Amino acid sequence: MERVRRHDPPSGGPLSFLFCFFGSSTHLASVAGFNGRAAQVGAASYAPASQATPPKDLSASQGCSRPLSRVDVSVKAAGFRPWRRYIGTVVKRVLLAAPRGYCAGVERAVETVERALAQNGPPVYVRKQIVHNSHVVEELRERGAVFVGSVEEVPEGGLVVFSAHGIAPAVRSGAAARSLQTIDATCPLVTKVHAEARRYAAEGYTVVLVGHAGHEEVEGTMGEAPSSIVLVESVADAEQLEVEDPHRVAYVTQTTLSVDETREIVALLHRRFPSLRGPEKEDICYATTNRQQAVKELLPHVQLLLVLGSANSSNSQRLVEVARTGGVPAHLIESKHELDESWLEGVETLGVTSGASAPEVLVEGLCNWFRGRGVAEIRELSPAEENVVFKLPAELRRSAA
Incomplete structure (x- = not known):
């Protein structure tokens, strides 16, 4: 040799x-x-x-x-x-934001599909993604869930689950016309926004919906009163908004927005329309608020933030924005496989969090990746718990009784 x-x-x-x-x-x-x-x-x-x-x-x-x-x-x-990329990689510790990951609405929606499969067997059809996370969707698909874009794709008489993001009344009517069995996994906090929009519209108000165009939650809310609801996405939209009666304006919001940006938009609406009405309790989800606050608390201690979540997850995207607004570079990744090691150059302390639709197994996978490379200190900065639990949809509770 x-x-x-x-x-x-x-x-x-x-x-x-x-x-x-x-x-x-x-x-x-x-x-x-x-x-x-x-x-x-x-x-x-x-x-x-x-x-x-x-x-x-x-x-x-x-x-x-x-x-x-x-x-x-x-x-x-x-x-x-x-x-040269390895030369610059000096990560010594990983700090985890808390709380992070699944919220009560996502837990409920995922369990809804799991219970429907267990009680009825596959296929169980799901309109749109049950939650905005590709890992969750693929796991449920492997167990027999069939994801469709509309109720027209479900065979007549079939079973369909509505996603956590809510639906417009027209979707419900379309399902009834096809004699579909339905299970509504809409998050109760989204249902609350729908009810507020209907009430304000019925009272003759122009309803300003603060949200992002194209998001399924926004489409569902606007479908409650399409002739009365106007979408505002930014401060600029709020400044240019024209309404029929400035004294009869109300607002509701998407549940997964940036807390700070929404606060700025609502403050502007109040200045422009002093009689503005709004929800007694803010519409932004408690989990969205808590996860953004956890990121803010993490920022002084880290040089980079990784957010585990899917690109179509609004609340995950907002976590990236919170970090960048606070002066810390941040990247959204689906899993450890999307990590670009060049991001780690010069980073001694790394922050990690996950969106409200991202399962904890993805965080565990990323932590194990760092453990395998010698990072021994991996811990939560400030442990926190959330105790919110939502009941399963009535259709499942009746079946289990």
Whole structure:
């Protein structure tokens, strides 16, 4: 067995020799001691010359004239990112925001589909995503849930679950026209917003809905009184809003908004319409508020925040915005597999949280990823508990009785 030859050392002393030694990606991986694929690359150093990949000369010339301080060694043959990224990775601790993850409405919605499958067997149809998290949706799909875009896709007489985000009355009517069995998993806090919108509209008010266009919750709320509800997405929208009677204006909000931004919009509406009416208790979900506050408490202690959640999750997106507004870089990822290690350069303390529709197993997976890389200190900054529980839909309670 003939070992693969190293680069010939150039003149210039021991430092230059070491530089040329590490110029071989096979020796770099072997000396660095990486596990997995890197170990296989290290083993290549002892393969027959006819089978081994010749060492690549990464210097500017055969004389290895590039300064050591500018070395950018790559081991792409082994599937690694450039070595320079690992040099800058110095994460020493991971702080977890609390509370984080599932809210009571999401817990209820997911359990609703699980119970429906257990009681009726598959298929159980679900209109839209039951909650905005791809991991949850895939798990339920594997158990027999069938996700559809509209009730027209459900066979007549079939069983359909309405998602946590709520539906417009027209959807309910469409389901009845097809003789569908229905289970309504709408979050009770969303149902509260629907009731407020209907009441204000019935009393002759222009109802300002503060929310994001295209979100399923907004579509459901606007469907309660489409001729009376106007959508406001920003401060600029609120400034330009024109209504028929400035003395009869009321507002409701989407439950998953930024607390600070919503407060600013509502304050402007109050200045413009002094007789403005609104809910006795704010519409933004308790879990949305708590998770944003937990992020704010985390920010002084971290250099980067990772938010576990799906891109179509409004409350997860708001957590990223809260961090960035507070001056801390933040990224939204579905799972540990979307982590870009270059984000970790220079980060000693990392913050982690998760949106209200993200299961804790995703946080555990990310923490285990860091444990596997030697991060021993992983803890909650300030442990907190939420004790809110919502009853399952009446349809399931009747079936279980």
